[in-house]
Amino acid sequence: MAELSADAAPADDAPAAPQKPLDRFIDVISGIFQPILGIMAACGMIKGFNTLFVALGVYPDTCGGYLLLNAIGDGLFNFLPMFLGYTAAKKFGMKPMLGLVIGAIMCYPGIQNSTLEAAGEPLYTLFEGTMFASPVYVDFFGIPFVSMDYTATVIPVIFVTYFASKCEKLFSRTVPDLVKFFFVPCLTLLACIPVGLLLIGPVATFASKLIAEAVIAVRDFSPLVAGAIVGLTWQVLVIFGFHWSLVPLGIVNLTTLGHDYILACMIGHSFALGAVLFAMYLKNKDENFRELALPAMISAFFFGVTEPAIYGIALPQKKPFVVACIGSAVGGLIIGLSGAVLFMSGGLGVFNWLSYLPTGPSSTIGATYMIWAIVASLASAVVAFAIEFATYKPEQA
Structure with missing residues (x-):
């Protein structure tokens, strides 16, 4: 409505008012991603289901079916x-x-x-x-x-x-x-x-x-501070592509130490985003919004593919993105506090929980780190959902 009012009664200085750099950046990023959000969510869900079927033993990850489905899921992102x-x-x-x-x-x-x-x-x-x-x-x-x-x-x-x-x-x-x-x-x-x-x-x-x-x-x-910072900034790094700077460190840790503490701290980011979208989905009755939010929420929450949620909804509206970062920081803080690490580079979303199980015999650890990962994920989701549900006003979006 504000745009219609401005068009109807243009002030002398209104057209010349420069757009803030952050607003311009968000507008550009959102405009670039908008045309591919639907297919991005679809590819993410196909990749997630492919991982799920392998985890359930429906077929092995060495068969041709897995290879072809993975190509469908990975093609756009690659x-x-x-x-x-x-x-x-x-x-x-x-x-x-x-x-x-x-x-x-x-x-x-x-x-x-x-x-x-x-x-x-x-x-x-x-x-x-x-x-x-x-x-x-x-x-x-x-x-x-x-x-x-x-x-x-x-x-x-x-x-x-x-x-x-x-x-x-x-x-x-x-x-x-x-x-x-x-x-x-x-x-x-x-x-x-x-x-x-x-x-x-x-x-x-x-x-x-x-x-x-x-x-x-x-x-x-401080591992605790580092965990909170990684959780808080992970989605920001994703926007700029800088999260890839931490992935090699994680892989080096996995190959040399047998475990990694850096990538372990980003466990909550997809759950926080999924929870934010869920809160918005419950309060916003606009059908166009709900059609975009539902697959993006599923893709983020269950399969860890967050691009549709970030670029399609959270980032353009700014506040949901900030709320998701806060929720993710809570998960990172819990991982840093617990000292949990992951032992393999596996799936994302709920499938990432399995990465916290030790790959070799370990009677002292067992499922402890995976339990902490689940706790961190749920805490991220609860905090993000609570903040967004309490503050989100669809008419102001």
């Missing part, structure tokens, strides 16, 4: 930059197919860090002896290429597409009409891809390393 490149291009006023190509380039197997790392020894290490030490496997005409894995990432492709949209507009104005059809996309790709891979990628990599080092430092100071 090639997420392609979808986001397409929708981001539309949001930024660029030809959508050019954005799709940018996403495809960022998913190209040959430039992924995992591929380059497996191919051989690095040429040299950039910033050796610092926390930003980065092995360089290839260079771009003498410029070091700090590689990273771009599949399933969010922010890099959005920034590259935004820069590409500016380049496209510039070249569209300057390139002669006779050759504009193929020269504009050609020049745009030649301008934006090197900048994206040589500048935006390294910035994201260094930011991820800073976050990882900060978490380790806080954990050394």
Whole structure:
């Protein structure tokens, strides 16, 4: 109604009022994700049911049926930059197919860090002896290429597409009409891809390393505080794709120590989001909202796929996102307080509880850590639900 009133009686200064940076960022992110929320929730649910059927012994995870269903569930998320490149291009006023190509380039197997790392020894290490030490496997005409894995990432492709949209507009104005059809996309790709891979990628990599080092430092100071911080900020890190900075640390811990305490602390984030959406679902009777909220809630709560809930509902409305972060922090605090760790990298949501069972014989631990994980999950859900149900007003959303 506020927008209609503003349109009906425009004030002199109203159209010129600048949008707050946070509001602009949320508007951009929501607009980019909105077109794929339904299919994202569908893929997440298929992946979750596939995990459920394996856990129930319906079929093994080595059979062809599991492989094909997992491909359906993982396909969108693995090639997420392609979808986001397409929708981001539309949001930024660029030809959508050019954005799709940018996403495809960022998913190209040959430039992924995992591929380059497996191919051989690095040429040299950039910033050796610092926390930003980065092995360089290839260079771009003498410029070091700090590689990273771009599949399933969010922010890099959005920034590259935004820069590409500016380049496209510039070249569209300057390139002669006779050759504009193929020269504009050609020049745009030649301008934006090197900048994206040589500048935006390294910035994201260094930011991820800073976050990882900060978490380790806080954990050394206080596991309880570290647990609360990981829980509180996990969903924020997901938005920027920086949560991948903690995943390698968790995998290293699992392979060297046999357990991990960092990823264990994010157990409550999907339960908090699911609970927030459930509270909103109960109070909001709008059918369009409920059709979006129900699959996003199921996907988050049971299968740990939170993107539809974050980008479709929680983040655009801001307060539900903050409430979910608070609920997640409670779960992280409980894990930090209990000292619980996970012993495998398994499923998400309710299936993540099994990761807290020791993989080898352990008479002293047993199911203790899994019980703490369940307690942390339920506490996250209860706190988030209580706050959102008490404060949510559908008419103000």
